[in-house]
Amino acid sequence: MVLSPDFSSAPNLRAALLANREQALTQLYRQAFPPVRRHICGHGGSAEDAQDIFHDALVILYEQAVGGTLTLTSSASTYLVGISRNLWRHELRRRARLPHEALPDDPGPLAADAASETEETRFAVLDYVEQLGAKCKSMLLAFYYFQQPLTQIAADHDYRSVRSATVQKFKCLERLRESVRAAFRTETIEY
Template identity: 60%
Template sequence: MQMDTSATLRQALLTHREQTLTRLYQRTFPLVRRYVQQHGGSASDAKDVFQDAMVVFYEKATAESFALTSSVSTYLVGISRNLWRRELTRRQQLPATSLGAEHEQAVAEDVGPGADERESLPVFDYVAQLGERCKNMLLAFYYFQQPLEQIASSLHYGSIRSATVQKFKCLERLRKSVRAVVAEALAHH
Protein backbone atom coordinates (compact mmCIF):
# COMPACT_ATOMS: atom_id res chain seq x y z
CA MET A 1 0.00 0.00 0.00
CA GLN A 2 1.79 3.11 -1.25
CA MET A 3 1.19 6.41 0.51
CA ASP A 4 3.29 8.71 -1.63
CA THR A 5 0.62 11.23 -2.52
CA SER A 6 -2.03 13.04 -0.51
CA ALA A 7 -4.78 11.36 -2.50
CA THR A 8 -3.50 7.81 -1.99
CA LEU A 9 -2.83 8.49 1.68
CA ARG A 10 -6.34 9.88 2.13
CA GLN A 11 -7.80 6.86 0.34
CA ALA A 12 -5.73 4.47 2.50
CA LEU A 13 -6.94 6.19 5.70
CA LEU A 14 -10.56 6.07 4.60
CA THR A 15 -10.61 2.49 3.26
CA HIS A 16 -7.95 0.72 5.36
CA ARG A 17 -7.88 2.80 8.52
CA GLU A 18 -6.57 0.11 10.89
CA GLN A 19 -3.83 -1.10 8.54
CA THR A 20 -2.74 2.43 7.70
CA LEU A 21 -2.68 3.65 11.31
CA THR A 22 -0.75 0.55 12.35
CA ARG A 23 1.87 1.10 9.65
CA LEU A 24 2.21 4.76 10.54
CA TYR A 25 2.55 3.87 14.22
CA GLN A 26 5.23 1.24 13.59
CA ARG A 27 7.19 3.49 11.29
CA THR A 28 6.97 6.75 13.23
CA PHE A 29 6.42 6.16 16.95
CA PRO A 30 10.06 5.13 17.67
CA LEU A 31 11.21 8.48 16.20
CA VAL A 32 8.74 10.43 18.33
CA ARG A 33 9.62 8.45 21.47
CA ARG A 34 13.32 9.19 20.95
CA TYR A 35 12.66 12.90 20.43
CA VAL A 36 10.42 13.23 23.52
CA GLN A 37 12.84 11.26 25.72
CA GLN A 38 15.77 13.38 24.53
CA HIS A 39 13.77 16.49 25.48
CA GLY A 40 12.77 15.69 29.05
CA GLY A 41 9.81 13.36 28.56
CA SER A 42 9.00 9.74 29.32
CA ALA A 43 7.89 6.91 27.04
CA SER A 44 4.37 7.49 28.38
CA ASP A 45 4.59 11.19 27.45
CA ALA A 46 5.73 10.14 23.99
CA LYS A 47 2.72 7.86 23.60
CA ASP A 48 0.33 10.68 24.60
CA VAL A 49 2.02 13.14 22.24
CA PHE A 50 2.01 10.65 19.38
CA GLN A 51 -1.66 9.81 19.83
CA ASP A 52 -2.50 13.52 19.82
CA ALA A 53 -0.36 13.97 16.70
CA MET A 54 -2.22 11.08 15.05
CA VAL A 55 -5.52 12.82 15.81
CA VAL A 56 -4.31 16.06 14.21
CA PHE A 57 -2.79 14.17 11.29
CA TYR A 58 -5.85 11.98 10.68
CA GLU A 59 -8.09 15.03 10.68
CA LYS A 60 -5.91 16.89 8.21
CA ALA A 61 -5.10 13.92 5.98
CA THR A 62 -8.74 12.95 5.44
CA ALA A 63 -9.70 16.50 4.41
CA GLU A 64 -10.08 17.05 0.66
CA SER A 65 -7.71 20.04 0.73
CA PHE A 66 -4.80 18.17 2.36
CA ALA A 67 -1.48 18.45 0.53
CA LEU A 68 1.43 16.32 1.70
CA THR A 69 4.71 18.23 1.24
CA SER A 70 7.00 15.75 3.01
CA SER A 71 6.98 12.09 3.97
CA VAL A 72 4.21 10.99 6.33
CA SER A 73 6.77 10.17 9.04
CA THR A 74 8.42 13.59 8.75
CA TYR A 75 5.00 15.25 8.94
CA LEU A 76 3.95 13.25 12.02
CA VAL A 77 7.27 13.86 13.77
CA GLY A 78 6.88 17.59 13.07
CA ILE A 79 3.39 17.67 14.62
CA SER A 80 4.68 15.66 17.61
CA ARG A 81 7.60 18.03 18.16
CA ASN A 82 5.26 21.04 18.18
CA LEU A 83 2.90 19.31 20.61
CA TRP A 84 5.76 18.33 22.93
CA ARG A 85 7.20 21.86 22.94
CA ARG A 86 3.75 23.17 23.85
CA GLU A 87 3.43 20.58 26.62
CA LEU A 88 6.82 21.61 28.07
CA THR A 89 5.65 25.23 28.05
CA ARG A 90 2.43 24.22 29.81
CA ARG A 91 4.41 22.29 32.44
CA GLN A 92 6.34 25.41 33.30
CA GLN A 93 2.95 26.49 34.66
CA LEU A 94 2.66 29.71 32.78
CA PRO A 95 -0.75 31.25 33.39
CA ALA A 96 -2.88 30.54 30.35
CA THR A 97 -3.53 34.25 29.82
CA SER A 98 0.18 35.04 29.49
CA LEU A 99 0.59 32.88 26.40
CA GLY A 100 1.16 35.16 23.48
CA ALA A 101 -0.78 35.50 20.26
CA GLU A 102 2.01 33.62 18.49
CA HIS A 103 1.38 30.58 20.70
CA GLU A 104 -2.36 30.72 20.11
CA GLN A 105 -1.76 30.96 16.36
CA ALA A 106 0.55 27.94 16.46
CA VAL A 107 -2.14 25.92 18.24
CA ALA A 108 -4.74 26.92 15.68
CA GLU A 109 -2.46 26.08 12.76
CA ASP A 110 -1.62 22.65 14.13
CA VAL A 111 -5.08 21.64 15.14
CA GLY A 112 -7.61 22.69 12.58
CA PRO A 113 -8.49 23.60 9.04
CA GLY A 114 -11.02 26.27 8.14
CA ALA A 115 -14.53 26.12 9.50
CA ASP A 116 -16.00 25.47 6.04
CA GLU A 117 -14.20 22.11 5.92
CA ARG A 118 -15.16 20.84 9.35
CA GLU A 119 -18.36 19.03 8.39
CA SER A 120 -16.46 16.54 6.22
CA LEU A 121 -13.84 15.68 8.83
CA PRO A 122 -14.03 12.38 10.71
CA VAL A 123 -12.73 14.05 13.88
CA PHE A 124 -15.70 16.41 13.77
CA ASP A 125 -17.88 13.35 14.42
CA TYR A 126 -16.03 12.84 17.71
CA VAL A 127 -16.36 16.52 18.60
CA ALA A 128 -20.10 16.32 17.98
CA GLN A 129 -20.36 13.41 20.43
CA LEU A 130 -18.84 15.48 23.26
CA GLY A 131 -22.03 17.45 23.81
CA GLU A 132 -23.03 20.97 22.93
CA ARG A 133 -20.88 22.84 25.46
CA CYS A 134 -17.63 21.07 24.59
CA LYS A 135 -18.38 21.21 20.88
CA ASN A 136 -18.94 24.98 21.05
CA MET A 137 -15.78 25.47 23.12
CA LEU A 138 -13.48 23.49 20.80
CA LEU A 139 -14.94 24.92 17.60
CA ALA A 140 -14.68 28.48 18.94
CA PHE A 141 -11.05 28.03 19.95
CA TYR A 142 -9.60 25.82 17.21
CA TYR A 143 -11.74 26.45 14.16
CA PHE A 144 -12.89 30.02 14.60
CA GLN A 145 -9.67 30.94 16.44
CA GLN A 146 -11.49 33.14 18.94
CA PRO A 147 -9.47 34.47 21.87
CA LEU A 148 -10.23 32.87 25.24
CA GLU A 149 -11.56 36.19 26.56
CA GLN A 150 -14.23 36.17 23.86
CA ILE A 151 -15.04 32.48 24.42
CA ALA A 152 -15.35 32.96 28.18
CA SER A 153 -17.79 35.79 27.59
CA SER A 154 -19.89 34.22 24.80
CA LEU A 155 -20.13 30.81 26.51
CA HIS A 156 -20.82 32.38 29.93
CA TYR A 157 -17.77 31.21 31.87
CA GLY A 158 -16.98 33.10 35.06
CA SER A 159 -13.38 33.80 34.04
CA ILE A 160 -10.80 33.18 31.37
CA ARG A 161 -9.21 30.65 33.71
CA SER A 162 -12.42 28.59 33.98
CA ALA A 163 -12.80 28.68 30.18
CA THR A 164 -9.19 27.46 29.86
CA VAL A 165 -9.83 24.59 32.29
CA GLN A 166 -13.02 23.63 30.43
CA LYS A 167 -11.20 23.72 27.09
CA PHE A 168 -8.57 21.38 28.53
CA LYS A 169 -11.24 18.98 29.85
CA CYS A 170 -13.06 18.94 26.52
CA LEU A 171 -9.83 18.32 24.66
CA GLU A 172 -9.02 15.45 27.02
CA ARG A 173 -12.43 13.88 26.35
CA LEU A 174 -11.89 14.27 22.60
CA ARG A 175 -8.42 12.71 22.85
CA LYS A 176 -9.78 9.77 24.85
CA SER A 177 -12.45 8.98 22.28
CA VAL A 178 -10.02 9.18 19.36
CA ARG A 179 -7.34 7.28 21.28
CA ALA A 180 -9.86 4.49 21.82
CA VAL A 181 -10.33 4.24 18.04
CA VAL A 182 -6.56 4.32 17.41
CA ALA A 183 -5.95 1.76 20.19
CA GLU A 184 -8.68 -0.49 18.80
CA ALA A 185 -7.15 -0.26 15.33
CA LEU A 186 -3.69 -1.10 16.68
CA ALA A 187 -4.95 -3.93 18.90
CA HIS A 188 -5.96 -6.00 15.87
CA HIS A 189 -2.39 -6.19 14.57
Protein backbone atom coordinates (compact mmCIF):
# COMPACT_ATOMS: atom_id res chain seq x y z
CA MET A 1 0.00 0.00 0.00
CA VAL A 2 1.42 3.35 -1.08
CA LEU A 3 0.48 6.35 1.04
CA SER A 4 -0.08 9.60 -0.76
CA PRO A 5 2.26 12.37 0.34
CA ASP A 6 1.00 14.98 2.78
CA PHE A 7 0.76 18.26 0.85
CA SER A 8 -1.22 20.13 3.50
CA SER A 9 1.69 22.36 4.47
CA ALA A 10 4.22 24.32 2.43
CA PRO A 11 7.28 22.70 4.12
CA ASN A 12 5.92 19.20 3.40
CA LEU A 13 5.22 20.12 -0.22
CA ARG A 14 8.65 21.73 -0.63
CA ALA A 15 10.38 18.67 0.83
CA ALA A 16 8.39 16.33 -1.44
CA LEU A 17 9.18 18.42 -4.53
CA LEU A 18 12.88 18.55 -3.70
CA ALA A 19 13.08 14.84 -2.84
CA ASN A 20 11.17 13.48 -5.85
CA ARG A 21 9.73 16.18 -8.08
CA GLU A 22 8.20 13.82 -10.64
CA GLN A 23 6.31 11.77 -8.05
CA ALA A 24 5.07 14.85 -6.19
CA LEU A 25 3.88 16.58 -9.36
CA THR A 26 2.18 13.38 -10.55
CA GLN A 27 0.30 13.12 -7.26
CA LEU A 28 -0.76 16.77 -7.45
CA TYR A 29 -1.89 16.23 -11.04
CA ARG A 30 -4.05 13.26 -10.04
CA GLN A 31 -5.63 15.14 -7.15
CA ALA A 32 -6.20 18.55 -8.68
CA PHE A 33 -6.56 18.21 -12.45
CA PRO A 34 -10.03 16.59 -12.57
CA PRO A 35 -11.79 19.45 -10.73
CA VAL A 36 -9.85 22.02 -12.78
CA ARG A 37 -10.88 20.31 -16.02
CA ARG A 38 -14.53 20.20 -14.87
CA HIS A 39 -14.47 23.89 -13.98
CA ILE A 40 -12.84 25.06 -17.21
CA CYS A 41 -14.93 22.82 -19.47
CA GLY A 42 -18.04 24.00 -17.63
CA HIS A 43 -17.07 27.65 -18.13
CA GLY A 44 -16.50 27.79 -21.87
CA GLY A 45 -13.14 26.08 -22.17
CA SER A 46 -11.84 22.91 -23.74
CA ALA A 47 -9.81 20.02 -22.33
CA GLU A 48 -6.73 21.56 -23.96
CA ASP A 49 -7.46 24.88 -22.26
CA ALA A 50 -7.71 23.02 -18.96
CA GLN A 51 -4.33 21.37 -19.49
CA ASP A 52 -2.66 24.67 -20.40
CA ILE A 53 -4.14 26.51 -17.42
CA PHE A 54 -3.32 23.65 -15.04
CA HIS A 55 0.28 23.49 -16.23
CA ASP A 56 0.65 27.22 -15.64
CA ALA A 57 -0.81 26.78 -12.15
CA LEU A 58 1.62 23.91 -11.44
CA VAL A 59 4.55 26.11 -12.48
CA ILE A 60 3.37 28.88 -10.15
CA LEU A 61 2.94 26.45 -7.25
CA TYR A 62 6.29 24.80 -7.92
CA GLU A 63 8.19 28.09 -8.08
CA GLN A 64 6.57 29.34 -4.86
CA ALA A 65 7.11 26.05 -3.02
CA VAL A 66 10.74 25.59 -4.01
CA GLY A 67 11.46 29.29 -3.55
CA GLY A 68 10.06 29.17 -0.02
CA THR A 69 7.43 31.86 -0.63
CA LEU A 70 4.39 29.56 -0.56
CA THR A 71 1.93 29.84 2.31
CA LEU A 72 -0.80 27.21 2.29
CA THR A 73 -4.05 27.74 4.17
CA SER A 74 -5.54 24.60 2.61
CA SER A 75 -4.21 21.58 0.75
CA ALA A 76 -1.91 22.02 -2.23
CA SER A 77 -4.56 20.56 -4.56
CA THR A 78 -7.13 23.11 -3.34
CA TYR A 79 -4.55 25.84 -3.85
CA LEU A 80 -3.94 24.59 -7.41
CA VAL A 81 -7.67 24.64 -8.16
CA GLY A 82 -7.87 28.23 -6.91
CA ILE A 83 -4.88 29.33 -8.99
CA SER A 84 -6.37 27.60 -12.04
CA ARG A 85 -9.73 29.30 -11.58
CA ASN A 86 -8.05 32.69 -11.35
CA LEU A 87 -5.91 31.99 -14.42
CA TRP A 88 -8.98 30.88 -16.36
CA ARG A 89 -10.88 34.01 -15.35
CA HIS A 90 -8.00 36.13 -16.62
CA GLU A 91 -7.87 34.12 -19.85
CA LEU A 92 -11.60 34.66 -20.41
CA ARG A 93 -11.14 38.38 -19.89
CA ARG A 94 -8.24 38.40 -22.33
CA ARG A 95 -10.32 36.56 -24.91
CA ALA A 96 -13.23 38.95 -24.41
CA ARG A 97 -10.92 41.89 -25.26
CA LEU A 98 -9.73 40.33 -28.54
CA PRO A 99 -11.29 41.76 -31.67
CA HIS A 100 -13.99 39.43 -32.96
CA GLU A 101 -12.16 39.01 -36.28
CA ALA A 102 -9.23 37.44 -34.42
CA LEU A 103 -11.35 34.64 -32.99
CA PRO A 104 -11.31 31.38 -34.98
CA ASP A 105 -14.58 30.15 -36.52
CA ASP A 106 -16.36 33.42 -35.82
CA PRO A 107 -20.10 32.60 -36.07
CA GLY A 108 -21.00 36.15 -37.05
CA PRO A 109 -21.33 39.59 -35.54
CA LEU A 110 -24.68 39.05 -33.79
CA ALA A 111 -23.58 35.85 -32.03
CA ALA A 112 -20.21 37.41 -31.17
CA ASP A 113 -21.91 40.46 -29.65
CA ALA A 114 -24.24 38.26 -27.58
CA ALA A 115 -21.33 36.16 -26.33
CA SER A 116 -19.33 39.28 -25.54
CA GLU A 117 -22.23 40.81 -23.59
CA THR A 118 -22.70 37.60 -21.61
CA GLU A 119 -19.02 37.43 -20.67
CA GLU A 120 -18.93 41.14 -19.86
CA THR A 121 -21.93 40.77 -17.56
CA ARG A 122 -20.47 37.70 -15.93
CA PHE A 123 -17.18 39.38 -15.07
CA ALA A 124 -18.38 42.94 -14.46
CA VAL A 125 -18.55 42.48 -10.69
CA LEU A 126 -14.99 41.13 -10.69
CA ASP A 127 -13.87 44.34 -12.39
CA TYR A 128 -15.44 46.34 -9.55
CA VAL A 129 -13.73 44.11 -6.98
CA GLU A 130 -10.39 44.83 -8.69
CA GLN A 131 -11.01 48.56 -8.17
CA LEU A 132 -11.60 48.26 -4.42
CA GLY A 133 -7.95 48.01 -3.47
CA ALA A 134 -5.77 45.08 -2.47
CA LYS A 135 -7.00 44.66 1.11
CA CYS A 136 -10.72 44.73 0.29
CA LYS A 137 -10.22 42.53 -2.76
CA SER A 138 -8.25 40.01 -0.74
CA MET A 139 -10.81 39.96 2.05
CA LEU A 140 -13.88 39.60 -0.19
CA LEU A 141 -12.26 36.89 -2.30
CA ALA A 142 -11.16 35.02 0.82
CA PHE A 143 -14.65 35.12 2.29
CA TYR A 144 -16.91 34.69 -0.76
CA TYR A 145 -14.73 32.85 -3.27
CA PHE A 146 -12.46 30.71 -1.09
CA GLN A 147 -15.07 30.51 1.71
CA GLN A 148 -12.50 30.97 4.45
CA PRO A 149 -13.81 31.44 7.99
CA LEU A 150 -13.65 34.94 9.43
CA THR A 151 -11.26 33.76 12.14
CA GLN A 152 -8.74 32.84 9.46
CA ILE A 153 -9.36 36.04 7.51
CA ALA A 154 -8.85 38.11 10.67
CA ALA A 155 -5.53 36.37 11.31
CA ASP A 156 -4.36 36.58 7.69
CA HIS A 157 -5.21 40.30 7.41
CA ASP A 158 -3.82 41.24 10.84
CA TYR A 159 -7.09 42.27 12.49
CA ARG A 160 -7.19 42.21 16.27
CA SER A 161 -10.53 40.42 16.42
CA VAL A 162 -13.06 38.61 14.28
CA ARG A 163 -15.44 41.50 14.90
CA SER A 164 -12.96 43.95 13.33
CA ALA A 165 -12.66 41.70 10.28
CA THR A 166 -16.46 41.44 10.05
CA VAL A 167 -16.86 45.21 10.15
CA GLN A 168 -14.15 45.69 7.52
CA LYS A 169 -15.71 43.02 5.29
CA PHE A 170 -19.05 44.82 5.56
CA LYS A 171 -17.43 48.16 4.66
CA CYS A 172 -15.72 46.59 1.65
CA LEU A 173 -18.98 45.01 0.54
CA GLU A 174 -20.77 48.34 0.88
CA ARG A 175 -18.08 50.06 -1.20
CA LEU A 176 -18.52 47.39 -3.85
CA ARG A 177 -22.30 47.80 -3.84
CA GLU A 178 -22.01 51.57 -4.09
CA SER A 179 -19.59 51.29 -7.04
CA VAL A 180 -21.99 49.01 -8.88
CA ARG A 181 -24.96 51.27 -8.10
CA ALA A 182 -23.08 54.36 -9.26
CA ALA A 183 -22.09 52.66 -12.51
CA PHE A 184 -25.65 51.49 -13.06
CA ARG A 185 -27.01 55.01 -12.49
CA THR A 186 -24.47 56.39 -14.98
CA GLU A 187 -25.39 53.78 -17.59
CA THR A 188 -29.13 54.38 -17.24
CA ILE A 189 -28.69 58.14 -17.52
CA GLU A 190 -26.62 57.77 -20.74
CA TYR A 191 -29.36 55.77 -22.48
